[in-house]
Amino acid sequence: MSAQEKPDPLRDVAARYAVAITPAMEALIAHEHDPIALQFRPDARELAVLPDELIDPIGDGAHEAVTGVVHRYPDRALLKLLHVCPVYCRFCFRREMVGPGGDGALTSTELDAAIAYIEAHPDIWEVIFTGGDPFLVSARRARDVTERLAAIPHVKVLRWHTRVPCVDPLRVTPDLVAAIKHEDVATYVVLHANHPRELTREAKAAIARLVDAGVPMLSQSVLLKGVNDDADTLEALMRGFVEARVKPYYLHHLDRAPGTSRFRCSIEHGQELMQTLHERASGLAQPAYVLDIPGGHGKAPLASPSAEKTEAGWKVRDRNGSWRDYDEDGR
Numbered sequence: 001m002s003a004q005e006k007p008d009p010l011r012d013v014a015a016r017y018a019v020a021i022t023p024a025m026e027a028l029i030a031h032e033h034d035p036i037a038l039q040f041r042p043d044a045r046e047l048a049v050l051p052d053e054l055i056d057p058i059g060d061g062a063h064e065a066v067t068g069v070v071h072r073y074p075d076r077a078l079l080k081l082l083h084v085c086p087v088y089c090r091f092c093f094r095r096e097m098v099g100p101g102g103d104g105a106l107t108s109t110e111l112d113a114a115i116a117y118i119e120a121h122p123d124i125w126e127v128i129f130t131g132g133d134p135f136l137v138s139a140r141r142a143r144d145v146t147e148r149l150a151a152i153p154h155v156k157v158l159r160w161h162t163r164v165p166c167v168d169p170l171r172v173t174p175d176l177v178a179a180i181k182h183e184d185v186a187t188y189v190v191l192h193a194n195h196p197r198e199l200t201r202e203a204k205a206a207i208a209r210l211v212d213a214g215v216p217m218l219s220q221s222v223l224l225k226g227v228n229d230d231a232d233t234l235e236a237l238m239r240g241f242v243e244a245r246v247k248p249y250y251l252h253h254l255d256r257a258p259g260t261s262r263f264r265c266s267i268e269h270g271q272e273l274m275q276t277l278h279e280r281a282s283g284l285a286q287p288a289y290v291l292d293i294p295g296g297h298g299k300a301p302l303a304s305p306s307a308e309k310t311e312a313g314w315k316v317r318d319r320n321g322s323w324r325d326y327d328e329d330g331r
């Protein structure tokens with residue numbers, strides 16, 4: 001900064017982390033504390049990095065087998081086709097890796113090496129496209145990678161993780177939908193959304209283009225203070241997914257990425273919200289509440305246990321939170 005320049009924290013945030021919001025999301029913002037604004041608009045508090053925040057909070061780096069492939073569990077691998085997104089979430093767990101600078105996408109040599117790695121590992125049953133947002137690839141590239149992976153006999157499932165159906169719904173074109181399907185493999189799409197207002201009419205139409213074409217959809221959300229950490233909002237979000245034919249799959253406890261502490265909720269609060277959701281809504285509307293253990297150790301379920309073995313037999317918790325005896329042998 002030169003002597004004449006005034007301090008500008010937002011400029012400093014933008015210099016460190018990528019910033020972008022789509023017109024569809026901008027149109028939803030009513031005021032500066034709007035949950036949509038909190039997710040995408042930069043904030044000076046991002047410059048405060050706490051000692052327990054990690055550049056790679058879920059430990060992708062420890063499991064990167066070749067460029068673009070993270071092989072953490074034997075039966076599945078992440079394939080990061082590109083590092084750009086249509087929006088940049090202020091709580092992103094890969095915020096140090098995504099953005100318009102640097103390498104945007106895998107080169108064709110890197111993609112060849114990534115596919116060769118998957119081909120050489122017969123335990124890999126499922127390939128998960130992540131990034132960045134993989135729905136930003138062209139339909140031509142999506143078709144190419146789908147066909148190449150579908151040709152590998154042990155790859156049975158392709159899973160695309162994306163925010164696009166909500167944040168830029170017109171990108172879900174019939175061409176893209178056709179490109180990700182193949183008769184030799186099952187294709188799933190996992191939609192990332194955190195607030196019920198993200199499920200606009202246009203978003204629901206984009207979801208319908210996928211589901212009507214036979215692509216099953218699941219959801220993932222992040223529990224975020226000020227965005228969805230109250231029972232009514234979380235319930236509306238999960239009901240909204242189900243109504244749009246998206247099965248709630250994961251509610252993630254926030255990963256401790258740098259400069260994200262303003263979004264933190266306690267695990268206890270998350271468990272209370274899950275219990276309320278359990279009391280209020282059908283089983284269809286229940287995601288699994290999970291934590292990615294820092295250091296790359298995988299996921300831990302966080303829901304409080306509903307069954308306990310005692311000397312007298314089992315105690316099980318009903319939907320209102322009361323504990324009841326259960327005699328396993330039916331005596």
Ligand code: SF4
Pocket residue numbers: 084085087088089091092093094095098131132133163
């Ligand atoms: S869309 Fe996903 S990868 Fe991209 S900024 Fe948001 S959380 Fe990060």
